[in-house]
Amino acid sequence: MKMRGFTLLEMIITLAIMGVGMISVIKYKEKEADEARRQIISDALISEVAGIVDFVAEEQISVVENNKEKEITNPLYDQTAGAPYINRTNNKDLNAAMSANVTELIDWSAGNNTRIHFTRKYCISTGTQGKYEFSKDYIPCNEPAVLANSDLKIERIDFVGTDATVASAIERVDFIVGFDKLSSEDALHFVKYVSALEKAADKHSISFKDIYVVEKGQSGISSWALTKVSGNPVTISNLSKNIGSLNKNKNYGLRISIDPNTGKYLRADGRVGADKLCWNIDSKMSGPCLTAANGGNNLVLTKGKAASNNGPGLCWDLNTGTSKLCLTQVEGKDENDNDASLIQLKDDNGNPATMLANVLVEEKSITDPTKKVYRTIPNTTYASFGNSTDSDIVINSPDSYKGNVTTEKGRIELNVQECPVSPNGQKLYPRLSASIASVVADTKDDTGNYQADFSHLSTNRNSGGQLGYWSGSAIQVNQSGGKWYITATMGVFDPVNNTTSVYLNPKFLSVNITTWCSTEPQT
Secondary structure, eight states: OOOOOOOHHHHHHHHHHHHHHHHHHHHHHHHHHHHHHHHHHHHHHHHHHHHHHHHHHOSEEEEEETTEEEEEEOGGGOTTSOTTTTOOBOOOSTTSOOOOOGGGSEEGGGTHHHHGGGSOTTOGGGSSOOSOOBSSOSSOSSOOHHHHTOSEEEEEEEEEESSSSTTOOEEEEEEEEEEOOSSGGGTTGGGGHHHHHHHHHHHTTOOOSEEEEEEEOSSGGGGOEEOEETTEEOBGGGHHHHGGGSOTTSEEEEEEEEOTTSOOOOOTTSSSOOSEEEOOTTTSSOOOEEEEOSSSSOEEEEOOTTOOSSOOEEEEESSTTSSEEEEEEEEEEOTTSOEEEEEEEEOTTSSBOOOOSOOEEEEEOSSOTTOEEEEEOOEEEEEEOOBOSHHHHBOSOGGGOOOOTTTOTTOEEEEOOOOOOOSTTOOOEEEEEEEEEEEOOEEOOTTSOOOOOOSOGGGGGGOOOEEOEEEEEEEEEEEETTEEEEEEEEEEEETTTTEEEEEESBTTEEEEEEEEEESSOOO
C-alpha cells in the first residue's frame, strides 16, 4: 500500500482545532485563578472583619500595664476614651440612610492612623502607637499584604449605637467595602466577590445580618450611600433583578452588616469553645451567664460582670413589658441558722407572684424520721351536713342502727381528687380529713322544727334555734367508687323535755374538709 503525508490544508485545520482547545483551557484556568484570587482576598478581608467584631463583642478588654495584665472597660464603651472609640451612627433600620457625618464614622481608609486604635500599642512596624497594650491581637499590626493592592478593601466602619448616649452599646457593625474598578465595564464585578465572602465568613463562624449595595460620591468616606432602584435599597438578594438599572459610571461597593451580640456559632465539633454564655438584650452588654457546674450535669445561672447586686433570674415577658415574671434566687437561713437559698417568683413590681403548678413537698415522715414522704399542698373547703327534718335527723334506735354511708341522707359527698406523678417510682394516694367547723346542739322548737342552719358561713350566727346540751360528735370519712363520703352523728340532751337524742348528719353541724395527696395512704 502506498503511504502519503499530510497536506498543508490538513495541518492547518489540525492546528486550528488544537488552538481552539488551548484557548478554552487557558480561559478556564484564568477563571480558576481569578476565583482563587478573590477567595484569598475575601479570606483576608473577613479575617479583619472577624477581629473587629471580636473587639466590639468584648465588654471588658485585657491589657498589659507595668508588665501586669488587668481588665479594663472596652474603650468602645468608655465615655472618656474619645474618638474614634465613641463614634456611633444611629441608622438602626437597615434601610435607613447612612450617616454623612464624618465624626460618627470610623475611617478605615486612613490606614494605620485608624488601625492603631484596634491593635497593640507596641506594634513597632506601624510607625505610630496606639493608647492601649492589648493582651491579644484582635487584628494584626499591619494590613494583610494581599489587601494592599486588591480591588476590594474596607473603607469605612460604622458602629450603630443602641441609643444616642455617648459610647452606647453597639447594636450592629457595618463594614463598607469599596470596589476599585479598572474601567466602567468592571463596575459591577464586585458581585463576583459575594460567594467568596460568604465562604470566608463561614470559616470564621460569622453570620451576615444582610449585604446591601452601596455607592460612593465625590466627598470621601462620608459620601457612601445606599444604592436605590425606584426608591428601594438594593440588597444582594434582589440584585439580580435590579442589576440592569445600575450605572456603570458610578463607584459601587458592599455594606456588610453584622450583629456582634449574636456571638459565634457553637459548633458540635468544638471548633468554637465557650465555657459560658452571657448576654443582655437591652444593653447589648454582658448580663447573666449560663455556665456548667463544677460537678454533675447541671447548668448554673450566675451574675454577669456588669450586674447589680440583685441575684440572677429567669424572666418571662408575655405582654412586652407590661406583665413580667421572674424566678430568682433569694438568700435565707436553714433550721441550723446556716446560709441557704430559696427560689422566689416575683412580678414586675418585685412582689411575690402566682405560680400555677402541681407542687410536691418532700419531707420526713412524722411517724418514721428515716423515711421520706411526698405530698401535695393541702386544699381546704367548707361544707355542712344536710338533714333538717326530725324524721331524717333523729336516730330512733341508736343501738341497732345500721346505716349505709354511701346512701345516708344528709351526707357530704365529694369526688376523689386526682393525684400528680410522684418521683422515684412511688405512688401518691388521695387523702381527706374533716374537722368540726361550727356546731350547735339544736333541739326542736314549739312547732317541731330545727332552726339552726350552717350551710351558709355568712349567716351561721343568725340561724337561731332552741339550744340543748351537746354531748359530742363523731365524724366519719369513707372512700368508695371514686367518691368521698363524709357522715356524722351527734349526741344532744334536751333539758326542756329531759330527753337524749342521737342526730344523723344535721344541718347545724359543719366541717372543714382538707384534701391532699401523699405517698402515705389513708388508713
